[in-house]
Amino acid sequence: MQSKLAQISIVVCILCVGLVLLAYTPLSAKSNAETGRILKPIPDNTTKNWSTADHSKFDALNRDFETGAEVTKACLSCHSEAESQLHDSIHWTWLSPYDDTGDTGKAGYSVNNFCVSANKMNDTDCNKCHIGWDGKNDGINCLACHGQADIKWKDDFNDYEFFKETGEMEIAEEIQQTIRDGVKVISLPTRENCGTCHFNGGGGEAVKHGDLDASLAQPKKTLDVHMGTDGRNFECTRCHTTMEHRISGRVYSTPASAHRKSLVEDDLVPKIMCESCHTSEPHEQGHKANDHTDKVACQSCHIPEFAREHPTMTWWDWSKAGQMKDGKPYMEKGEYGRYTYKSYKGEFKWEKNIVPEYFWYNGSLTTMTIKDTIDPEKPVRVSWPVGSSDDKDSRIFPFKVHRGKQPYDKKHNRLLAALLSSDVDGYWKTYDWESSITRGMKIMGLPYSGELGFVETAYVYPTTHMVAPEEDAVSCRECHARSKSRLANLSGFYMPGRDSFHLLDLGGWGSVIAAMAAVLLHALGRIFKNRIKKEN
Amino acid sequence: MSENMKHIYLYTRYERFWHWLQMALIMILLVTGFEIHGLYTLFGFERAVDIHNYVGLGWLTAFAFFIFWIFTTGEWKQYIPTTKKLFSVIRYYGYGIFLGEPHPVPKRKEAKHNPLQRLTYLGLAAALLPLQMTTGILYWTYNYWEAWGLDFLSLAIVALIHMALAFSILIFLIIHVYMTTTGHTIFAHVKAMITGWEEVEPTVAIEEWEKAA
Numbered sequence: 056m057q058s059k060l061a062q063i064s065i066v067v068c069i070l071c072v073g074l075v076l077l078a079y080t081p082l083s084a085k086s087n088a089e090t091g092r093i094l095k096p097i098p099d100n101t102t103k104n105w106s107t108a109d110h111s112k113f114d115a116l117n118r119d120f121e122t123g124a125e126v127t128k129a130c131l132s133c134h135s136e137a138e139s140q141l142h143d144s145i146h147w148t149w150l151s152p153y154d155d156t157g158d159t160g161k162a163g164y165s166v167n168n169f170c171v172s173a174n175k176m177n178d179t180d181c182n183k184c185h186i187g188w189d190g191k192n193d194g195i196n197c198l199a200c201h202g203q204a205d206i207k208w209k210d211d212f213n214d215y216e217f218f219k220e221t222g223e224m225e226i227a228e229e230i231q232q233t234i235r236d237g238v239k240v241i242s243l244p245t246r247e248n249c250g251t252c253h254f255n256g257g258g259g260e261a262v263k264h265g266d267l268d269a270s271l272a273q274p275k276k277t278l279d280v281h282m283g284t285d286g287r288n289f290e291c292t293r294c295h296t297t298m299e300h301r302i303s304g305r306v307y308s309t310p311a312s313a314h315r316k317s318l319v320e321d322d323l324v325p326k327i328m329c330e331s332c333h334t335s336e337p338h339e340q341g342h343k344a345n346d347h348t349d350k351v352a353c354q355s356c357h358i359p360e361f362a363r364e365h366p367t368m369t370w371w372d373w374s375k376a377g378q379m380k381d382g383k384p385y386m387e388k389g390e391y392g393r394y395t396y397k398s399y400k401g402e403f404k405w406e407k408n409i410v411p412e413y414f415w416y417n418g419s420l421t422t423m424t425i426k427d428t429i430d431p432e433k434p435v436r437v438s439w440p441v442g443s444s445d446d447k448d449s450r451i452f453p454f455k456v457h458r459g460k461q462p463y464d465k466k467h468n469r470l471l472a473a474l475l476s477s478d479v480d481g482y483w484k485t486y487d488w489e490s491s492i493t494r495g496m497k498i499m500g501l502p503y504s505g506e507l508g509f510v511e512t513a514y515v516y517p518t519t520h521m522v523a524p525e526e527d528a529v530s531c532r533e534c535h536a537r538s539k540s541r542l543a544n545l546s547g548f549y550m551p552g553r554d555s556f557h558l559l560d561l562g563g564w565g566s567v568i569a570a571m572a573a574v575l576l577h578a579l580g581r582i583f584k585n586r587i588k589k590e591n
Numbered sequence: 592m593s594e595n596m597k598h599i600y601l602y603t604r605y606e607r608f609w610h611w612l613q614m615a616l617i618m619i620l621l622v623t624g625f626e627i628h629g630l631y632t633l634f635g636f637e638r639a640v641d642i643h644n645y646v647g648l649g650w651l652t653a654f655a656f657f658i659f660w661i662f663t664t665g666e667w668k669q670y671i672p673t674t675k676k677l678f679s680v681i682r683y684y685g686y687g688i689f690l691g692e693p694h695p696v697p698k699r700k701e702a703k704h705n706p707l708q709r710l711t712y713l714g715l716a717a718a719l720l721p722l723q724m725t726t727g728i729l730y731w732t733y734n735y736w737e738a739w740g741l742d743f744l745s746l747a748i749v750a751l752i753h754m755a756l757a758f759s760i761l762i763f764l765i766i767h768v769y770m771t772t773t774g775h776t777i778f779a780h781v782k783a784m785i786t787g788w789e790e791v792e793p794t795v796a797i798e799e800w801e802k803a804a
Contacts, residue, residue: 343637343640346734349734531637531640532636535627536629549745549746549750551627551730552629553629554747555628556754559755562758564758566762567758567761567762567765570762570766571765574765574769577684577769581689581773584691
């Protein structure tokens with residue numbers, strides 16, 4: 056009895072203390088104002104420059120530069136570790152640091168269904184996107200990622216050299232001034248810097264990803280809530296964080312992150328994922344969407360369509376390449392003003408506002424190399440999502456699937472890497488599959504039987520950019536629907552609204568109709584008998 | 592049918608309230624449930640799910656009060672199943688009713704359910720409805736199965752049972768509503784469920800086995 060009394064009095068005491076504290080809370084806030092301390096709110100710094108250095112004030116940069124290598128040398132005079140760091144990064148090596156065999160990567164044996172292979176960097180056109188001044192031959196080009204002046208550096212250095220040699224010093228000096236001004240405009244990489252390559256992969260703007268194209272250079276919030284210039288104006292590096300010039304993100308088969316944690320749980324995660332900031336329960340408390348986050352990736356609902364501004368390529372058929380008009384190569388434009396045929400590349404299809412294809416995905420992709428053998432009887436999955444409905448780490452994720460037809464060796468059942476670039480007398484100059492493939496495969500160190508075929512292939516891109524505003528998110532019914540469900544192709548699990556047991560539905564409605572019929576007959580019988588009774 | 596019918600107070604205020612509340616809840620659950628199942632669009636999927644969840648939880652809570660009521664009042668005895676006269680009741684609805692025969696087990700305060708009703712309502716209140724609520728709760732708490740050690744369950748099976756029971760309830764509803772018209776007038780039973788007062792033939796005596804208490 057006494058202990059009960061004690062318990063009650065403790066509870067009462069706690070309640071009283073709580074009430075007193077509550078009563079004092081607003082007062083304490085008020086007292087600050089009474090003492091006259093008016094504190095300015097912290098300004099919103101998202102669009103400000105975070106740097107502590109102004110490169111235009113650096114002596115190392117206040118001089119003439121005659122070559123790209125000279126610029127790099129100036130950069131390295133302060134940034135002593137930058138070069139060795141970069142030489143260790145995939146942006147330089149073009150080889151996956153996660154594959155010890157050295158096979159995976161553009162500089163290795165990796166293939167896609169665009170230009171197929173860079174032929175170990177011998178297909179020179181591909182090297183336009185390498186961060187060196189001349190492929191891996193002439194040192195790193197810091198300006199590729201950090202330069203903010205709108206200058207074609209290699210052209211300017213060439214022009215400068217030309218006019219200097221020909222003695223036209225006035226023009227040479229003008230070019231040098233442009234160079235001198237340009238090297239001083241330095242910052243963390245912007246969307247334009249990354250976009251130089253990542254918006255233009257696969258041989259042109261908006262070809263590859265579908266969720267990464269030039270429309271993201273200066274996007275509206277409606278196109279991308281994070282990068283929107285009328286919103287938070289995120290640069291790529293806001294999420295793709297960097298350590299020692301290694302930029303986080305998926306690398307071929309290797310997931311961008313092994314786990315999904317909020318920054319509250321672990322603020323040193325190398326890659327910012329949706330959950331990092333939004334947590335795994337981002338919706339209002341009790342909302343069913345919170346229950347989905349273990350099985351459905353944020354992107355699945357919040358990127359209802361990709362390629363919303365610029366159309367992206369969905370089909371590339373190399374088998375159609377080589378057709379001529381009047382004996383000459385030609386090009387044709389289609390619906391979106393994009394090329395649908397080029398003699399030197401084949402047939403293309405472009406689409407806009409594309410509803411993604413959804414697959415179970417654990418963050419990893421299967422990626423093929425040219426060494427792999429294929430089954431030409433069915434479409435070859437050059438890359439494909441890894442995951443399944445019963446894998447705890449897999450979630451339903453949206454993808455762009457790029458399909459097409461590409462050369463393969465009918466005898467060896469391997470994809471073929473033709474040499475393409477005109478510089479090296481590739482297919483784009485010769486229109487000769489035989490020689491371009493033979494030379495291309497020789498570089499790869501693989502045999503070519505001479506039996507050329509074309510096989511249908513598919514290549515996937517996880518869709519993660521172009522996150523739409525909240526109100527544009529995919530509605531429940533677009534997936535939880537009997538017909539035309541976005542997830543119609545996914546099986547192995549029961550999904551309310553989409554799935555049903557046909558027999559049960561049939562039996563159920565049959566019984567309901569039978570019950571109604573029985574009731575109706577019974578009622579008619581009663582009415583009929585009543586009439587007879589009354590008449591009698 | 593005799594002219595001077597006897598009025599008996601058969602359904603208490605709570606019982607009538609419970610009956611109509613449950614009717615409303617079940618109707619809403621059927622309408623939203625079949626919408627979620629993809630049969631038609633009325634509220635929209637998201638709202639239909641919300642309504643279905645809240646009404647389902649409401650039903651569960653109200654049902655707990657009903658269970659409390661039925662045991663504290665001793666009314667549970669009205670649901671004790673019997674086969675006595677069961678077949679004469681079945682015969683009556685299948686045949687005698689057309690000839691104008693009297694009901695073999697007329698309603699009395701102490702025995703408001705005939706043997707067929709006892710069996711049906713017991714089946715509903717003790718098996719079908721609780722099972723529907725259980726599968727509903729499981730469906731609703733799907734995300735906690737793993738934490739609760741229930742991950743041996745399959746959503747497909749739970750959904751299958753929930754759906755099959757929904758059909759059963761709908762079929763019950765059709766027959767139940769029709770049966771209300773079989774009183775001495777078409778709306779006699781409905782009226783009784785609203786006012787609580789049922790009109791019965793004065794002459795028929797209730798037998799000992801029928802008495803609830």
